[in-house]
Amino acid sequence: MKRILLKLSGEALAGDKRTGFDDDIIREVALQVKTLIDGGTQVGIVIGGGNFWRGRSSDSIDRTKADQIGMLATVMNCIYVSEIFRSVGMMTNILTPFECGSFTKLFSKDRANKYFAHGQVVFFAGGTGHPYFSTDTGVVLRAIEVDADGILLAKAIDGVYDSDPKTNPDAKRYDEISLDEVIEKRLQVVDLTASILARDNSMPMWVFALNDKDSIVNVLKGEGRFTKVTV
Numbered sequence: 001m002k003r004i005l006l007k008l009s010g011e012a013l014a015g016d017k018r019t020g021f022d023d024d025i026i027r028e029v030a031l032q033v034k035t036l037i038d039g040g041t042q043v044g045i046v047i048g049g050g051n052f053w054r055g056r057s058s059d060s061i062d063r064t065k066a067d068q069i070g071m072l073a074t075v076m077n078c079i080y081v082s083e084i085f086r087s088v089g090m091m092t093n094i095l096t097p098f099e100c101g102s103f104t105k106l107f108s109k110d111r112a113n114k115y116f117a118h119g120q121v122v123f124f125a126g127g128t129g130h131p132y133f134s135t136d137t138g139v140v141l142r143a144i145e146v147d148a149d150g151i152l153l154a155k156a157i158d159g160v161y162d163s164d165p166k167t168n169p170d171a172k173r174y175d176e177i178s179l180d181e182v183i184e185k186r187l188q189v190v191d192l193t194a195s196i197l198a199r200d201n202s203m204p205m206w207v208f209a210l211n212d213k214d215s216i217v218n219v220l221k222g223e224g225r226f227t228k229v230t231v
Contacts, residue, residue, distance in 0.1 A: 001150055001220065002040075002041065002042060002149055003116065003146065003147065003148045003149055004036075004041060004042070004043055004044070004148055004149060004150055004152055005043075005044040005124075005139055005142060005143040005146075005152070006033070006045050006046070006152045006154065006216065007045075007046045007048075007136075007151060007152065007153050007154065008029065008046070008047045008048070008154050008210070009047075009048045009154070009156075009210075010047060010048040010073070010074075011048070011156075012025070012155070012156060012210045013025055013047070021081075023084065025210075026080075026084045027084055027087075027088065029081075029154075029216065030084050030087075030088045030090070031088055032214060032215075032216040032217050033045075033090070033216065034085075034088055034090055036217065036220060037090060043121050044112070044121070044123070044124055044142065044143075045078070045081070045121060045122070045123050045124070046074075046123075046124050046135055046138055046139040046142065047074055047077040047078055047081060047123070047125070047135075048074065048135045049070045049071070049072075049073030049074040049076075049077060049135070063131065063132070064131040066131075067127075067132065068131060070127070071098075071125075071127050072126075074126060074127060075094070075096060075104065075125040075126055078094045078104075078125040079094060079104075079125075081123070082094055082121070090120070090121050091118070091119065091120040091121070092120060092121045092122075092123060093105065093115045093120055093123070094122075094123040095107040095111065095112060095123070095125070096124075096126035097126050097129030100126075104125060107142075109145050109146055112124075112142075113146065124142045126138075128141055133193065134191050136190035136191045136193075136194035137191065137193050137197060139151055139190075139194070140190065140194045140197045140203060141197065143203055144197070148203070150203065150205065151198070151203060151204070151205045151206070152205075152206050152208070152216065153190070153205055153206065153207045154208060154209075154216065155209060155210065156209065156210070156211075157209055158173070158209040158212060158225040159174060159175075159207050159208065159209075159225060159226055159227035160173070160177055160182070160187055160189055160207050160227040160229065161173050161187075162174070162185070162187070174227050175228070176227065176228045176229075177227060177229055177230070178229070178230050178231070179198055179231055180199065183195050183199065189205065189207060189229055190205070198229075199231060203231065204229060204230055204231050205228075206219050206227070206228055207226060207227045207229065208224065208225065208226035212224060212225065
């Protein structure tokens with residue numbers, strides 16, 4: 001694949017601390033992404049904000065305001081992670097759907113394509129810029145807009161299962177599953193809005209465990225454990 005978008009959860013990057021960041025995990029991700037960049041693959045990244053913000057469950061905060069705080073959490077995450085990427089020898093830029101002063105630049109397809117063409121890692125922060133849409137929808141939307149070849153979903157488990165393997169030891173793992181099946185069975189790959197958007201725009205996804213050794217590089221090689229979500 002020439003161009004991919006990589007979705008990382010804030011919680012996964014926090015590691016065992018469950019909040020903030022685990023720099024060792026981020027550095028390992030950065031080194032894998034550098035391998036892809038050096039091999040000619042263009043990489044965009046979307047990061048969730050859950051390691052900083054879980055207030056959506058609070059009854060005392062308006063949903064719109066809670067989502068806005070969540071969007072800003074993803075901006076903080078991207079600034080932090082992009083600096084570690086730079087420390088291992090990559091150039092980065094952060095694009096947001098709203099103004100953040102001099103911290104980021106406004107998203108446009110042309111601007112993203114320019115950065116990709118110069119071998120930079122492009123971080124897409126701030127979700128869609130609107131409340132009621134998750135970073136799942138954000139990564140699918142950006143992948144479609146920049147004509148990515150696919151989305152890599154780095155999770156805490158090694159693929160898509162028919163039920164939660166943490167609570168059901170007999171959960172079935174899929175090597176490959178269609179987006180139609182994901183939607184019909186309401187499987188937790190990405191949220192429903194993102195699933196429908198991906199299906200309607202023929203955007204395939206690969207689901208894998210971030211903590212597996214060289215997992216990002218291996219998925220691009222077609223190796224290791226993952227689930228391919230087809231269109």
